[in-house]
Amino acid sequence: MYIAMNRFRVVRGKEEEFETVWKNRERHLSSVPGYIEFRMLKGETAEDHTLYASHTTWDTYENFVGWTKSEAFASAHKGAGTRMNFYLGGPHFEGFEVILTETRQVA
Numbered sequence: 415m416y417i418a419m420n421r422f423r424v425v426r427g428k429e430e431e432f433e434t435v436w437k438n439r440e441r442h443l444s445s446v447p448g449y450i451e452f453r454m455l456k457g458e459t460a461e462d463h464t465l466y467a468s469h470t471t472w473d474t475y476e477n478f479v480g481w482t483k484s485e486a487f488a489s490a491h492k493g494a495g496t497r498m499n500f501y502l503g504g505p506h507f508e509g510f511e512v513i514l515t516e517t518r519q520v521a
Contacts, residue, residue, distance in 0.1 A: 415450075415512035416475040420505040423463040428500045429456075432466065435500075442486035443470065448477020463502050475511065 424432045436454050443449045450471040457465035472478040481487050 415515070416472045416478050417510045417512060418470045418472065418478050419508045419510070420468045421508065422466040422468075422500075422505050423502040424466055424500050425463055425502060426459065426461075429464050432500045436468075440490060442490045443481070446477070446481045446484060446486055448473035449481065468505075475509070478509070 422432070433454075433456075441452060443452055450473065451469075452471075453469040455467045455469055457467065459465075470478070470481075472481070
């Protein structure tokens with residue numbers, strides 16, 4: 415399993431606009447082979463920004479790479495560069511291979 419994350423430092427006061435864009439955008443993920451799950455996470459607020467992270471889970475690293483080279487990826491990211499006024503710097507990518515998973519056992 416592979417987890418791909420992008421961290422965003424969103425300028426204070428732009429959080430609602432940023433969240434609205436993400437809630438309303440077409441992600442095109444569900445049709446991509448190996449896609450499991452997407453989450454947008456909201457973190458702590460600092461003096462000049464609020465931290466967010468997009469989090470996608472994939473069956474394999476190769477599935478993630480396939481997504482980044484797909485038409486679905488291009489469609490999902492169309493126009494992303496026009497919203498740079500939200501951010502302090504660009505998104506910061508981090509990728510992780512899952513080496514251990516533990517889930518809650520339901521009694």
